[in-house]
Amino acid sequence: MDKVVQKAIASDKRWRAVYIACGLLIVALTLLMGAFLLYQGSQTFIKAHHSIWEFLFTSDWAPLDKTGLFGGKVGAAVYIVGSLETCLLALIICLPFAIGSAVYMTEISPKIGEKYFRPATEIYVSIPSVVYGWFGMTKLVPLIKNIFHPAMGGYSVLAASIVLAIMIFPTITTVSADAIKSVPMSYREGAYGLGATRWQVIGKVVLPAASGGILTGIILGLARAIGEALAVSMVIGKTRSFASNLLSPTSNLTSAIAADMGNTAQGGEYNLALWTMALLLFIISIVLIVLIHKLANGKKDK
Amino acid sequence: MEDKITIENLNLYYSDFHALHDVNMHIQKNEITAFIGPSGCGKSTLLRCLNRMNDLVEGCRIEGSVKLDGTDIYGGDLDVTVLRQRVGMVFQRPNPFPMSVYDNVAYGPKIHGVTDKQELDEIVETSLKQAAIWDDLKDRLNKSALGLSGGQQQRLCIARALAVKPEVLLMDEPTSALDPISTSKIEELALQLKKDYTIVIVTHNMQQAVRISDKTGFFLLGDLVEFGETDQLFSMPKDERTERYITGRFG
Amino acid sequence: MEDKITIENLNLYYSDFHALHDVNMHIQKNEITAFIGPSGCGKSTLLRCLNRMNDLVEGCRIEGSVKLDGTDIYGGDLDVTVLRQRVGMVFQRPNPFPMSVYDNVAYGPKIHGVTDKQELDEIVETSLKQAAIWDDLKDRLNKSALGLSGGQQQRLCIARALAVKPEVLLMDEPTSALDPISTSKIEELALQLKKDYTIVIVTHNMQQAVRISDKTGFFLLGDLVEFGETDQLFSMPKDERTERYITGRFG
């Protein structure tokens, strides 16, 4: 028996090391990736001597594409604005549907919700984004073109936003539904016990109580939208100018990276500027994550 | 004395589980009625019938009638939101909403259409005073209610229920999560409130029933075994099962 | 009689909360010792000290000594896994693992190195028989344990604890989640088991303590107020606080 115990204790130590190694691996991976992006992305400012201001707030985009040759313009504002406006619009389109569906499947018809809506939403999640992009390109773009007859065909901010809205819908819906579900039954009972109607219970007690979780869902959705490359690039038109309205095309960070990264000379100004865009995306996702944590902690502290 | 609530031939089923068998009971105005019995005997179930809280439970079916001042609450004559306003409820575990103390108490009046700020202020103050917690909380009205102690939370929930000016107050083991000191505060409170309200309380604690209730009902496996004056039920129970239960030879 | 467990000057802190004050107690072999007292008084805390279950609690600090057959369990002489094998535990809420009945009982012997199928079969059968549940379960050994009723689950957990052949059995309110019938089965079981084991039981139910225990300890706010023969403690308590508690004028 003693031997068995000793063996068990030794193997316990070994397993512990294995688990810790796995945890460390993830941190190492993230740090490596962060360091790599930071290094590559900062060269625009260090090696090519552009200012951060120029990169973020000007829209003159004419970087030179030859290894070691600098002196072009790297104003990425068009891409940045393009990313922001498509994501924001996607959110605006998506939110009422996502939260509405989440409420429907948890509060209004929980049985049908569990049986049909949740699996349906899961299917939405597992449809690849290129398929959404392809759908957008072959169905949505022509539709927009036929309805509004915009000058540049249907490729537009609107098309990109709708495709993104469809993509982030399941994320926001499932996270919100989970948040709503985890609102303690006792809150609902408390409110019903005071004679509240269902809408009063949902609107005044359940949704506010779930707001932290819903916000997490929104931010996760946003992170996904900001990072989506191919689906957006299929429908946004990739025009290097600010969109004058919802129906005009523009470009965004991810489509620029996807289109040009492999195509530009390594270490050239163009290439470096694209890496700076990637770094910007990385920073945006970290900021969003930290924001989630702040919100979650803020809720706890109360 | 007059009947506030009359329960007649009440049968209740959770899907195919028959949880209450033919319960008959008269609950009188301005009295405290206690429900006792071992775990799972149907105390909470019956209590929740009285303001139709069981409507929220999927698969729950009710036969027989429950009358509030003579009106069948399961008939179409009484809207369920009105019913619940007239028959308030305090739950086993304190369940304040995650909002400020003030908003918790003002919640009920607000949803019932009170919008005047001053009127709300008054209601909040009176209710908190009635619940004997005004002094504790008057300086923390805008703090979150979740930061209060268990006893304070429970009294806040009572205040919240009082704020909608109910006629009946149902309390489901309101002190089971509380320490002795908070418990005795709540008990005192119940004794005070019975002047203005009709109170029904579920308790696991027989001493508590003895201390505060006028009438007691003893339940066993879904049957109302015995119902009568508290003193009498505890001193000379009519039913042998009641006797065995209160002398502790059971469960 | 001889001491199985000796507790000397035990103080326990949860971070800066002083949960047990200077507890001294001698637990004797082949007896049932009961811990009673109001909620939060430290019964579970003390029980969990006896097999170092409190090691799992972050910030928990212990002073004083607990000896098992004279060996300090907090000294380095006794490995904690060996200790827990010798001092088994049954929890308040039945906690079978989500596996088959058989695997639940065989779990302990397996991790302690029993690999022989036949030997395992025997252990499982004996343990289930000891726990008085063999007849109920012999045809369902391969079914998941989570499908059993609460009472069956609790007896299964006792069988699971017996399967590692402990010397002491700790039970923390083993019947609080159970109906009267299951409860009396567990009580009978405890009385039978005390022939071979030393048993320590926490209970909320004073009648239960009277029915089955040899010695009783009454706790209040982290103090062991009184400890002695069960009959004597309930019939003529030495301490006024004990008396008030057992006559129900508290909590």
Added chain:
Amino acid sequence: MSRAKKKDRFMTGVFYAIGWIMLAFLLYLTFTIIFDGIKGFSPDFLGAAGNGIFNQFFNTIYLVFLSLLVSVPIGIGAGVYLAEYAKEGKFLSMVEVSIESLSSLPSIVIGLFGYLVFIMWTGMSWNIVAGALTISILSIPLITTETNNAIRSLPIEYKEGSLGLGATKSETIRKVLIPAAMPQILTGVIMAAGRGFGEAAALLYTSGQSTYVNWHNFWKITSPTSPLNPFRSGETLSLHIWVMRTEGALNPKATEIANFTSAVLVILALLFTLVTRRISDKMRKRNNGGK
């Protein structure tokens, strides 16, 4: 009073409408994609040559399989670390932030990282292993998070029960906690696999955009034309849609092929979701004793 009731009715109606609109839209989406796929279908799409997408289908499965081989052990290990070993504090929150940022990083960025590390640093050309490893970076955080949550949400009683019998921590984890958490861990694994099926941007520069295999060489793993050779270029279904839109656009059948590929992917997603639910329900049922 009746205003509150009216509003309640109205809002209930609104929620019904939204719920059903979304369901209807999903049905529309699914059916148009499948219908369009079938409309332009010709039998040669099923083959392994020319316009056929069988090779891409095979590559997809193979690549996902390889990536799970890496990401499942690491993901579960890290999840266990988080749930059972990491101490509350700065480091734990650092790990958590790492995982979350990893999982929300734009996949194109991860693809570029994968290109740098698995292609340029190794000096190899596009290959399936590089694609699988890149996908693993995306899927490890999913499995880790799910494992962490699953283990954390287990009742503490399981752990106490096992430790109380004298089991060591790692025995408790391996024999009680992980099996009990399996239904939910499986969800994470499936999500990770789904990510592999769907990902294209991360594979653009890693797994390659073309596939040439000779099915007669199936078992000759070292042959460059063997389907099993993990170091050959292997384009997946999702990538195929992208390629059909760009380079493949010369192919007069490009649109039909892309439509058909979309349909296949949607059907795969459907099957996947259904099968997963089945499996994890079954597991849950078995664990819960049929309750």
Added chain:
Amino acid sequence: VIGSSKADTKGVSGTVNAAGSSALLPLVQSAAKTFMDENPDSVVNANGGGSGQGLQQVSDGTIDIGDSDVYAEEKLDKKSASKLVDHQIAITAIAPIVNKDAGIKSLTTQQLIDVFTGKVTNWKQVGGNDVKIVLVSRPASSGTRVTFEQYALKKTVSRSNQSLETDDSGTLIQMIQSVEGAVGYVALSYLTGKPNVTAVAINGVKPTLQNVYNGSYKVWTYEHMYTKGQPKKTAVKAFLKKMMSKDYESKIEGMGYGVASKLSDKAKKEHK
């Protein structure tokens, strides 16, 4: 192994990875197919991505052959470029193409410049229908674009910030087909399949191989296949050899590319 007529390349095994110029892609793909039919144990992965990508990846060493419409020196630094070996396998002409609705058949050089710099915004201003002009361009790193701007637009830079941008020529053609009034440019090889677009004549000269050979159509460039050093892998060697063999020339022309040996002196001299 199934018998093949080409004894010299028979039975080669190994992998060839080629990527880059989308202008050259159709040729490489078709050559790859022929080559693999003849050498069943070999694999030729032919991808596009653009000239920049081809040069970059061959210089990184991650592919064997980088296809490009431009000289490596124009992209890479001197050191990297000097390590690459150029195999000029064909020439290609670039043609402006417009959507049919524009009603345009021919433009002067000046008109072309006006269109691509945004000076005119409606086709009727240059003799077409009353349809708005929509520019469709390729990324700055595209060899097609560089060639087109250099020879057709006389080195003026087109207004890329007013144009829809496409990753490669395939997508571009699809856009020109589907967007009313769209105009762009592709290699001739993309027009052999007779897509539903109009190839525009420049100053009255139609974009045909014949006109390139005789020097009247000026918008063309050499197609390069770069290797890093002389090719070492037998499969790569064999593949290049195959593509540059005399009897493959007819195939090249059949696909819309030109053969350097047929260029007239006039054409060569005027092309800088």
